Amino acid sequence: MKPISRWAVAVASLLLLVVFVTPLWRIDLIAPQYPEGLGLRIWINQITGLKPNDLNSLNGLNHYIGMRAIVPESIPELRLMPQLLAAAVVAGLLVALIGRRPLLYLWAVLFTVGAVAGLGDFYKWGYEYGHQLDPTAAIKVPGMSYQPPVIGSKQLLNFHATSWPDVGGWVAIVALGCVVTVALLEWRRARQAVSPRVRAAAAAA
């Protein structure tokens, strides 16, 4: 690995520390009677309301349509994710320190898989949350489910929901992009470094 690649990997790893102190994702909800909006912030280890009582208010509203209450303490991912992220930071720093390409490839692949799995898990959580409705709910709209989008906007009855990465999410995306780019560049360089020798061997033969 070139020194600059090792530095880039180290910086990307350290950048991930930002995710510990900023929300990963944001879901904002606007309704006619909520002009001030309600918001959720999904952190690495918790889910909070944008305003102090937003989570409570959303849970209160959601009981009409039979959605389960969001209880952050009961979501196992929120306990697991900080450990995985810490491991990723340590692994990244080790990759930078050791400077071996195979480790970089391995780390980049694991990081990418982890990120995709995380988004997949978020989708699955949203799907279950939006589809597993209490059959005794007061408001039942045939064919209606209330899965929030992972990215983008969606009308959920009177609420317009918008979901988007928050600061931590953007930082993680930049860090991931950085690591994948470095890995690809290193891979290309390795191939270019190998190719002349192969050509020379062929010529000698």
Add this chain to the structure above:
Amino acid sequence: MSRRIPLQLPLALACLAGGTVLTSSCSRANAARAGDVSEAARQVYVAPGQYDEFYAFLSGGFDGQIGVYGLPSGRLLKHVPVFSQSAEQGWGYSEQTKPMLTTSYGFVPWDDSHHPELSQTNGVPDGRWLFINGNNTPRIARLDLTRFETEEIIEIPNSAGNHSSPFMTENSEYVVAGTRFSVPAPQKDVSIDDYKSAFSGTLSFIKVDSATGHMAIAFQLRLPAFDYDLSHSGKGPSHGWSFFSSYNSEQGNTKLEVNASQRDKDYIAAVNWQQAERCVAQGKAAVEPARYAHNVMGGDGIARTEWGSSVKVLTAADCPGMVYYMPTPKSPHGVDVDPSGEYIVGGGKLATVIPVHSFSKMLKAIADKSFAGEEQGIPVLKYEATVAGEVENPGLGPLHTEFDGQGHAYTSMFLSSEIVKWDLKTFKVLDRVPTYYSIGHLMIPGGDSRKPWGKYVLALNKITKDRYLPTGPELAQSAQLYDITGDRMKLLLDFPTIGEPHYAQALPASLIKDRQVKMYGLAANQDPWAAKNEKSTRVERRGKVVHVVMTSVRSHFMPDKIEGIQVGDSVYFHLTNLEQDWDVPHGFAVLGNNNSELLMMPGQTRTLAWVPSRVGVFPFYCTDFCSALHQEMQGYIRVSPKGAKTELKWNSPSYREHEDDHDVAAVPAQPHGTH
């Protein structure tokens, strides 16, 4: 300008006297003055979703409350209950608020509120509190302007007709309370014919705590038995003085409309309250027993009454230099101090001029002992020695004066039904504009302060007649808003008001709108009967008293099925609104209750008493449309005959599991006791 009076006056009087035929021509005259109607409409139009520039607080007069309006639109924003029970909010009906209306006469559920007064810092409204007087059973209330709720009411002993109140000193050191109806003080059984010897007037100075706003009666001045009518405190150079107008220096005690109108001049009492403070500090005040109620809303949302037991009383003889009388024509009503603090304007309601006293001349007259005589030991200054000038031919019936901060004064003219604008340097009339009809007070935002926001003047009229669609014999009171930014006053808007507004105050919305409390924190709720979650709801019987500890949250009560109540029980419904969401109050009412409803703000606990008088099953329900399933927010309570064996039961998680471990000691025996 004054030469216009001959034309204006007959028209105004004709408007006053005339029926519908004449008044239509008055309206036309007015329209001509108003100029371009669409321009006026543009000035007062506040587009949907936009905010008014000013909060205006209009006293409710005989409704005892305060109306909060936006200016320039004239839209009613809130009707705040103060001295009168208000069934809408359960004010004075709920157990937590009933003590607010306690007096030494017991529970007094009504008063006549006249003069709102904003707290001031350096002579400028600071948006912290609003004070208002109760005239009939002398009291002063304080409202908190982060919640627009009444937080404190103090009774004024030795007083009657608390009219010259609560006018504020420039750093909110004191609010004042003067006696309009002199009475024996302390009260005693005496012939009314002994008025001159046995009656006295009282001017009270009520200290305002600079941090909490809490009021305490500091001292009272016992003065001759005149009718102390209105007041304003000095500012700037005259800070340290308060001025009280008075009438009936004749000391009549019957048919005052004649007997109190004989003298050419009555008095403005100039009170050096800093001198009074010194005399009190020197122990010159007599400590007299007096019982009065002081009601304070606690941080837990529960009002409690503390009882005052004495007052410090000063007479003029105790404290020389404390009070002087300035002769003022004639039966003066308003006494208003200009922004510089130099001019003291008397509104002699029967006078043909507006007299303007000079504070600096007054000090000189005192120093020179320019006395014309004395009244029961109080020096009477010479009129010529204090008067700076007289506004001539102002109109008829001058009452009150406000200021725009640009060197102009605006005086309301009751009889000629107009506002007269005059110059504070030349004392010449500059402009006049009719009001509809018979203006009492007038108000410029900050118009009695050191720095008025002199954009509008609001006329608060006593007679309405044909201004709005007719509504039978009783009509809404009428207010008019005028633009005063130009040389000529311009009528912009007419709007009806609640009760009978007397004085008003206004300040820029920006001073308070961002400090508004949106809800009460449930975690901070300290009401001993609060249920902060549904698990802790319960029903407890203690002899004939039953406590129903309930919660409301969209869209149900917990519990909503209650049995085991008996005819004649005292049932207390303690409702806690579990919502922590903006603008989601819940209500509560039960069929046949000889009581009001409750409204509980988010996070708040309120208690309603009910004594069921007959057997049956009675529904209760949420009265505030709270949600899509509001109509479903209901429950039943079963009432059995006295002595029935019906088991006490309810449908919340605590039923049965709590039966064996009632922690009776942890909650008070009375619903919300007073001290």
